[in-house]
Amino acid sequence: MNYPKSTQGRLRTTTLTVLITALLVWPVLIGADVGAQRDPKVTCKVETDRGVLPANAPQKVVVKVTLGGAFPEDKSRRPPVNLAIVLDRSGSMTGEKLHNAKEAAIEALKRLSPRDVFSVVVYDHIVETVAPAQRARNLEEVASRIRRIQARGNTALFAGVSQGAAEIRKNLDGKYFHRIILLSDGLANVGPSTPEDLARLGAALLKEDISVTTVGVGTDYNEDLMAALAKRSDGNTYFVESANDLPRIFSAELGDVLSVVAKKAEVIIECPDGVKPLRIIGRDGRIRGRTAEVSLHQLYGKQEKHVFIEMEVSAEKSGKEMEIASARVSYVNPIDGKRAASLARARARFSDDRAEVDRSVNMSVQEDFAVNLSAVAQERAISLADKGKTDEAVEVLNRSADAMHNMGKIYNNKTLLERAQQIRKQAGQIAEEGMTRRQRKVLRTDSYQIQQQQAPR
Amino acid sequence: MTRRSIILYWLLLLLPTLAIATAALRLIGYEQERMDRQALSSAGDRAQAVAESIQIAVESVEDEIAQSLERIPPEKLVESLVGWEKSNPIIRNVFVWKPGIGLEYPAPGASATSEEARFITRYAALFSGRIPWRSAHVETTGRRPADVSRMEASAQPSRTVRETEQSNLVQSVRRLRVGQREREGSRAAAKKGGWIPWYVENRLHILGWVRRGGEVYGVELELMTLLSRLVAAFPEPETDGIVFSLTDGEGNILHQAGRALVEPARKPDIAVPLAPQLPHWQVVVFLGDHTGTLRQSGGFMILGSLLLAIFVAAILLGGGMLTWQAHRNMIDAARKTSFVSNVSHELKTPLTSIRMYAELLNEGRIKDAQKTRRYLEVIVAETNRLTRLVNNVLDFSRLEQGRMKYNIEDIDLTAYLPSILETHRLPIQEAGLALQMVLPGHPVTVSADRDALNQVLLNIIDNAVKYAAEGGELVVDLRMSDAVCELRLMDRGPGVPPAHRKSIFEKFHRVDDSLTTRKPGTGLGLSISRRMLRDLGGDLLYEPRDSGGSSFVLVFPQHLT
Structure with a gap:
């Protein structure tokens, strides 16, 4: 090509400039791209139990809000963890229980990276900080201190958790995930010991972003207390019959902590004229006029959390299509600490055609709703059995199983049929042996994990 | 030195020792009591300090919340309060109340959460207007607890520990404050408000309120948060035997510091009430009890008594040995x-x-x-x-x-005995003793020193001559048994009284009776004889002879041939 000399010179300069600019900008672009890809995201979906609603009659509709979180595979970008392990060392933990608990705690510490912070607190009737809050380095010394722990004394659970929280608080300013893992096998007998007290402690800790995961070992612990503490602080609860399961639980729990995609998630569901929220199923929340509010606190990666709301929809004419509910989820991005939001809406059409209505059934909503109802039934059965009304408790469970079985048959749903079978079995066992301590723990943990959708997977 | 003087000296030693021991024991007792009293009073001081700091902590939290409440702009009232409730762990519930209308927030009825519903029920008497809004203890209008400023400013060196303790506790709770702290001067507009400790079903609740215009609004404190913070900062006792506890209105232990186990029904040794901030709550101290489960202070008494006992025993033993x-x-x-x-x-x-x-x-x-x-x-x-x-x-x-020194040689006793007895025939005859010898028909050889054997026999024969002359006979009887060879010299004398049978072989010992005092003697013969025979591997024994008299047995080890 024959360009004038000056033009050639200018071209060369331009090319060079572009190249240099590209070289300078490229990594930034790439980086931005990668960053955008890796930022955790919360997706929001709102569905009704049927896409087409019968016309000309007021009716109840179940709305399901699904929150999903996706977290990048790359664990190096996860925020650091601030973990407090609180171990019960009371007399009843003697032997294998304490040994396995100690080993599980050590195993858990080994999973931490040097950026993480941890502390270890043990309690009997008094509290001792085995390892004050520190970075997860040089764990050998801490491990040997943990191994030296001996069982003795009573159970000051409240003080143990309080001390764990105090250790967490030392690093409350940093951008950590805060979590207490409490492991106990007994009834708290020193300090506040009712489920209500511990629930309030849990609720208060949650306001500081501290969650408490409770692990009950054996069949003597107070599952109501442990579940209440976990529930109100948005932690998990586990029932461990054999101490051998502890290491698995600890690692599952840490897996959860390490993959939080959203903190302080709050769902606000708003309804248009003609739709009124009646009740929130299985979760604490507030309904004010046409607005329902539910706090979910934390969302884990690759996990869905559901909120079910029963609504009353006024009579509408056939053929009309309208919005039933809109859900707005606002949450804090754990990586940069900024608030973000997602929005979703659900629409439905009204029809005279019964068959069309039946065809529009949303199986996933029906299924999850039924399972949630069964969890509510389990809770009810527990409280009935506590009052000595074992027969009624069995009846509640059986009714719940029947309903689920029917639904499973109608929609030919395997999950529902299996779940119905499982509940029937539970009811049968309770009818036979009464509500044993083990059975009660199974029910409580089961219903908790269904309602909170926090079972480790 | 007579027996009496020994007893006298012994008493001179014993009596002062016992006197000193008694005095020392009493002194130890007094000292123990003093230490116990001191422990009690220092524990009391500490409990007082802890109680004060808890009160200051609670008061300062209440004070700051009250100030923040007053500063809420009227147009953002509910919004701010709800914001607090959601984010501040010390706030359990918030409310806005209007006279005549009643509760504005949280709205009673279906829209209330279960917690709000319980809250409304709990304070129904207030919210319904049955009970007027009246502060139970702290008037929030512009008053800052004097103790807090004093504690922050003062620097009495003797109280540093106590203050560190206090400030730890206070700090742990004061971090719970709401909003920014205001400068001292800017709190001007005096509004009415206060704190109401509220007992429902034996549980304490604390409600703080402010009146602005006719409107009353405020917060309910989350006592579990307060307690949790107090628990984490609660000071540990310095000694093992003491337990510090925080107890509620029913005497239940809310928190315990100190290793020892406290029995459920145990009454505290010291109790410091936390009123008026936390009515019926107390900081209590359990000191060691007399069953030993919690006792540590008795250690001094035990140790002191032990040392004293050792001292007395040493003196008495030493004195005894000297005596x-x-x-x-x-x-x-x-x-x-x-x-x-x-x-x-x-x-x-x-x-x-x-x-x-x-x-x-x-x-x-x-x-x-x-x-x-x-x-x-x-x-x-x-x-x-x-x-x-x-x-x-x-x-x-x-x-x-x-x-x-012995000159050991083989001696055939059957040959030796007649010859040696022959040399002593005269004194034996003169004493009127008939000598009778019973010897076996075969030679009996033993290893011995001839001179020593002479000496032994002589001593025994001399004894017989001296003391058993009236018995009229002296029998010399040589016998072999399995392991030993026994030579008996038997007389028909008075014999040795049983009390002396052992001691006749001790040096200088003489059977002190009328018979022996008449006869001269050194008290050495038998003692020397036994020692020589034992040196030679044998022995000298005494046996009372059947139907009266003595029998001295010379035992020789069997000669191995």
């Missing part, structure tokens, strides 16, 4: 005195006879050859006796010093 030694020395001295006089007497008697006969012979007036011969025999016999006596004393001294 015993003195007693022994006294006995030894008495024996030696009697020994010397005995020996002198023993020496004198033969010497007198020898001298008398020697003088008679020397004067040459005795012409009768038979008489002369008799006199010479007496002289020889008495000389023998002297020799034996001197030998005994020499042997005794050698044995005492461990310098005794």
Whole structure:
């Protein structure tokens, strides 16, 4: 090509400039791209139990809000963890229980990276900080201190958790995930010991972003207390019959902590004229006029959390299509600490055609709703059995199983049929042996994990 | 030194020791009591300090919340309050109330959460207007707790520990404050408000309120948060035996610091109330009880008593040993005195006879050859006796010093006995004793020292001559048994009284009765004989003889041939 000399010179300069600019900008672009890809995201979906609603009659509709979180595979970008392990060392933990608990705690510490912070607190009737809050380095010394722990004394659970929280608080300013893992096998007998007290402690800790995961070992612990503490602080609860399961639980729990995609998630569901929220199923929340509010606190990666709301929809004419509910989820991005939001809406059409209505059934909503109802039934059965009304408790469970079985048959749903079978079995066992301590723990943990959708997977 | 003086000295030692011990014990007791009192009062001081700091902490939180409440702009009232409730762990519930209308927030009815519903029920008396809004203790209008400023400013060195403790507790709770702290001067507009401790179903709740215009709004404190913070900052007791506790209105332990276990029904030793901030709550102290489960302070008493006991025992033991030694020395001295006089007497008697006969012979007036011969025999016999006596004393001294030398050889007792007894025939005959010998038909050979054996036999025969002459017989009986060879010398004398059967073999010992006092003796013969026989591997024993008399048994180890 024959360009004038000056033009050639200018071209060369331009090319060079572009190249240099590209070289300078490229990594930034790439980086931005990668960053955008890796930022955790919360997706929001709102569905009704049927896409087409019968016309000309007021009716109840179940709305399901699904929150999903996706977290990048790359664990190096996860925020650091601030973990407090609180171990019960009371007399009843003697032997294998304490040994396995100690080993599980050590195993858990080994999973931490040097950026993480941890502390270890043990309690009997008094509290001792085995390892004050520190970075997860040089764990050998801490491990040997943990191994030296001996069982003795009573159970000051409240003080143990309080001390764990105090250790967490030392690093409350940093951008950590805060979590207490409490492991106990007994009834708290020193300090506040009712489920209500511990629930309030849990609720208060949650306001500081501290969650408490409770692990009950054996069949003597107070599952109501442990579940209440976990529930109100948005932690998990586990029932461990054999101490051998502890290491698995600890690692599952840490897996959860390490993959939080959203903190302080709050769902606000708003309804248009003609739709009124009646009740929130299985979760604490507030309904004010046409607005329902539910706090979910934390969302884990690759996990869905559901909120079910029963609504009353006024009579509408056939053929009309309208919005039933809109859900707005606002949450804090754990990586940069900024608030973000997602929005979703659900629409439905009204029809005279019964068959069309039946065809529009949303199986996933029906299924999850039924399972949630069964969890509510389990809770009810527990409280009935506590009052000595074992027969009624069995009846509640059986009714719940029947309903689920029917639904499973109608929609030919395997999950529902299996779940119905499982509940029937539970009811049968309770009818036979009464509500044993083990059975009660199974029910409580089961219903908790269904309602909170926090079972480790 | 008499027995009486020993008792006197002993008492001189014993009485002051016991007096000192008693006095020391009482002093230890007083000291223990003083220490207990001191422990109690210092524990009381600490409990007081802890209680004060809890009160200050609660008061300062209440104060700051009250200030923040007052500063909420009226147009953002509900929004701000709800914001607090959601984010502040110390706030359990918030409310806005209007006279005539009642509760504006949280709205009673279906829209209330379960917690709000319980909250409304809890304070129904207030919200319904049945009870007027009246502060129970702290008036929030512009008053800052004097204690807080004093504590922050003061620096009394003697109280530093206490203050560190206090400030820890206070700090732990004060971090719970709401919003920014205001400068002292800017709190001008006096509004009415206060705090109401509220007991429902035996549980304490605290409600803070502010009145602005006719409107009353405020917060309910989350006591679990407060407690949780207090628990984490609660000071540990310095000693093991003390337990500090925080108790609620029913005496239940809310928190315990201190290792020891407290029985459920146990009454506290010290109780400091936390009123008016936390009515019916107390900081209590459990000191060691007398069953020992919690007792630590008694250690001084135990240790002191133990040391004292060791001291007294050492003195008494030492004194006892000295006394015993003195007693022994006294006995030894008495024996030696009697020994010397005995020996002198023993020496004198033969010497007198020898001298008398020697003088008679020397004067040459005795012409009768038979008489002369008799006199010479007496002289020889008495000389023998002297020799034996001197030998005994020499042997005794050698044995005492461990310098005794034996010349061991094989001796056939069946040949030896007749010859040795022959040399002593005369004194035996003179004493009127019939000598009877029972020997086996075969030779009995033993390993022994000839001189020592001579000495032993002589001593025993001499005893028989001295004390058993009226018995009229002396039997020498040699027998072989499986392992040993036994030579018995038996008489029909009075025998040895049972009380003396052991001690006749002790040096200087003499059976102190009328019979022996008449006869001279050193008290050495049997003692030396036994020691020599034992040195030779045998023994000398005493047996009472059947139907009266003594039997001395010389035991020789069986000669191995």
